[in-house]
Amino acid sequence: MGVLQKLPNEPTPRTAARVEPLAKLPVFWTLEGRRVLVAGGTDGAAWKAELAAACGATVHVFAEELGETFAKLVAAGVSHPKGQFLHERQSWESCDFDGLALAIGDLEEDDEAEAFARAARAAGVPVNVIDKPAYCDFQFGSIINRSPVVVAVSTDGAAPILAQAIRRRIETLLPPSIRLWASLAQSIRDTVNARLQPGAPRRAFWEAFVDRAFRDAPGADAEADLQEQLSRSSRPQEPPVGRVTLVGAGPGDAEYLTLKAVRALQAADVILFDDLVSDEVLELARREAKRMLVGKRGGRTSCRQEDINQMMVTFAKAGKRVVRLKSGDPMIFGRAGEEIACLERAAIPVDVVPGITAASAMAARLGISLTHRDHAQSVRFVTGHSRSGNLPADVDWKALSDARTTTIFYMGGRTAPEIRQRLLAEGMTARTPVVIVSAVSRANERRWIGNLDTVANGMEEIGLDEPVLIGIGSVFGDAQERDRNALPEQSRKRNSARA
Template sequence: MNYLPLFLDLKSKNVLIVGAGEVAFNKIRLLLRAKAKVNVIARELCSEVKCLLKQKKIKWISREFNSIYLNKIFLVIAATNNLKLNEYVFKSCNDRHLLVNVVDDKSKCSFIFPSIIDRSPIIIALSSGGTAPVLLRFLREKIESILPMKLGDVAKISGKWRNVIKKHFNNLLERRRFWEKLFKSLFVEHVLNGNKEKATEILKKTMNQDSFLRGEIILVGAGPGDSGLLTLRGLQILQQADVVLYDCLVSQDILDLIRRDAKRIYVGKRAGLKSITQDKIIKLLIFLARQGKKVVRLKGGDPFIFGRGGEEIEAAKNAGIDFQVIPGITSAIGIAAYTGIPLTHRKYAQGVIFITGHKCKNGLLNNFSILCDPSYTLVVYMATLHAVEISQKLIMHGRLKSTPIAIVGKGTTVNQKVIIGRLDEIKKMINFSITPSLLIIGEVVLLHKKLKWFHTSNIFNDIYNKSSIVKFI
């Protein structure tokens, strides 16, 4: 984040504009909407600025800039064609630690003007940091089109009732649940249609409904890594959460989508490292939900594919706690797509099998007579743990040593790395892999070179050049 977005209260504050041309006029008009006291320094005023002066909406304090005019000024805008003057204004403001913006000169700005969507009192500000103004204009048009013009009235009515609601509901969580319920009701539609009396009736009715806080546990699949693969429902839940317990496989981009004031608790588990146990995670989920909180368990991939989601939901059910499951794109499907390896294909694979590199508890063992069937693609999660042992057993039960394989590390992210080889080369390949990684075994791997589309820093090491399988790379 190159700029910290802030909303400034300029009401009755002195602002200085150096320049009075068309560009300066546009800035002045914006400042007047914010109820600032606008002071102008310029040799001449354009016709629009002259009109504002006649209406006594601005003050023309001087024809020449002097640093003495910076006294008692909150912020400064320089909008002239005189580069030396702009430089002098910028330096003078910096010396006094004043906010300054030299129009069209990013290097001489301690703040920049965003693109604004005004639904007062709701204000949405967009910025590209000066890098892509056309893209910004496009985004603004999109957002403008979906936000009703009377959306500000919803905020105004809510603001009038805010203190009443605060007295009625002593608990912060109760107040939050009230507002969430209200804004999902017909209250909003009535306000937008101009029927404020009916909207107020719904508000009062909602306020007097049972406000008992009932906790909930929601499992959310974050997908394989790319934040763009998070589902819309998953995003909505992250914006409603009171607490989020997240794994080490959840990317920072997805964590940034969590509601800002929600509490985040890291409960990641990595092989070979000291970490919180699954039993403790379950106890924490139940403890937080019994406090009436909306608790989100955020997992990489899909909660029900090697994510222990079934265990957590079973515990919630036994504890009498409400729960939901928001599925995610499981790693095998997402990563295979981003590497151009279709897991099924009429010419190569009639089915796909998912297994985990972890050894199963309770004496459960993989049936290698099934796993070695070449008509099935085999995908191994947490691949590096027992990959060598798995490959040996596959070969022992009849899978060809020359079977194509791919080890994909940090799949679907900009750091995705793909190593292609053969089943009997897996021990050497692991030395060049990165974690977390996924292992894909089967003839479909041959399609990678032809169908790959996601451009990253793929690794194809020289040690495979002699392999008959990897000559196509």
């Protein structure tokens, strides 16, 4: 008998919020030519002072004595032409806060830290006392410096080591040459704004720029090439025709998105998304993009395919970059063929960004190879219902009953009893392993493991509220042992049921 497994995490409610709650507002502060006060001569104070001076600030250091690191730093100066240190060999006073941009202190005693913070706030100066969050108006993040590109990571003080680990990951994604491209962007920005209209023409120029920035280091003729590209872009042209990109959102977990999918979401003007696309995926989209839910969920009222096609054509002819965001992979049971044909008839450029299909995610979650050479020489993805909602009439059930084939039924929840009946009639053994997974990769994922004979019981326990995959074949024989190791309590229940 199969056993229902409900994973411990609860699903995240779907909301209409465009921005999730923030622990702190990330702000990049201009300090060039302004004054910053640093109290203390420690290594920690030296690091904060160096950051401020590198931004062009005049840093007033109040400390009767400086540690070795700070003393060497003050003696050497800084590389920024306008940043400098002024060592005040005395303790700070309230009058020293007048006209400051920031105040930073490394103060060991709480009473001194409290007095420092009170004096700064009385003067209207944002304050940070190192390692004493109660006296901080702002915090320093873990910094990735590709100036003028600057990235800062914060965990709101909860896990500085985690912030450092995230910084290292981002460091590997940002080539050192990105600073050169950013400087080029600064040099031509005003010219671009003057010569190209806001909206699609300007964004198309910058998107081409970004593609180059992440591909190659700029050569000596890079600026000349950009100026030529700008000249071509500013010449009178026909009204722009947009394009449509069919993007696979994967089964739900946003970390399954490809880099190309994220780039498409960040460039979109309009996003037409299915009901199965998760909020976490939408959170990665461009904030200004118009988002439209177009349904497309099995067994429920949804937007007609003809209406979706017309929306894509209308938006694209208006010059918009449209993303048709589909759960899983667009080319697997996603009606992508109909949409591509419609767009081609309307002369709308269309491309496709593949996504991780649900069957692949299910196999990864279970740790099962769908084509394990000891069990299966082929794998088939089969739709579990036709347009009428019944089993498709033209399925080769004899081929699907082959013991050397792994079969994954998509959208087969309602037809599971008929699937069982057809396969048994073609000679498949009743003890053939079966796995049913609903909401694969999501927080509310559920699993049932059993055999072909009891698959209808499994569907009764799993239910039809979420998308369901039914995996049938001997490759799933190891799933029970794997889940016994991962979920010992559930395994004990399974063993008890079988006993």
